[in-house]
Amino acid sequence: MSDDAIAPVANVPTDGTLLFTIRPVDGGEAVEAVVSRRGDDVVAYRNYCKHWTDVRLDTGDGALVRDDELVCQRHGATFTRESGRCTFGPCEGAVLDAVGVEVTDGTVHLNEDGFSFESLGGDDDRDRSSGSRVGFGGT
Ligand code: FES
Known part of the structure; x- marks a missing residue:
């Protein structure tokens, strides 16, 4: 897969989302994003x-994805x-910030100006818990 390849389309859930991380090409802070699928359409x-x-x-x-809604x-x-538009709840009418993706040859690619794909999963820096390290087991 090329550098902007996020995942095979088949790996993107229709009843949930796949979490991934992107980063500004100018080296700014990483940004988490989610991709979901309906048939071959991904958002x-x-x-x-x-x-x-x-x-x-x-x-x-x-x-959670229910009745075609996140x-x-x-x-x-x-x-x-x-569309990402909120149809119910405290932010009704607001719209989620879209991230550009496209499907080529069965693979979902990032297509967002100014950003490159970093990894699947969340932003490690954001998730890092203090003091947890895996040692080598030496005595
Ligand atoms: S509905 Fe998402 S934080 Fe309140």
Whole structure:
């Protein structure tokens, strides 16, 4: 897969989301995003709710997707998968920030100006827990 390849389309869930991380090409802070799929159509958004922007839609196990809507599990806001518009909840009318993706030869690629694909999963810096290290088991 090329550098901007996120994952094979088949690996993108239709009943959830796949979490990935992108980074500005100028070296700025990494940004989490989620991609979801309906058939061969894929959409991606930045991984935060429009109600409280410090709340992630996907904490690593996939966001809840119900009736073709992404659901924020904090206060129940729903966002249409197609457009990212909030149809119910405290941020009704707000729209998730889209991230450009496209499918080529069965693979989802990032197509977002100014950003490059970094990794699948969340932003390690954001998730890092203090003091957890794996040692080599020496005595
Ligand atoms: S933080 Fe998402 S609905 Fe309140």
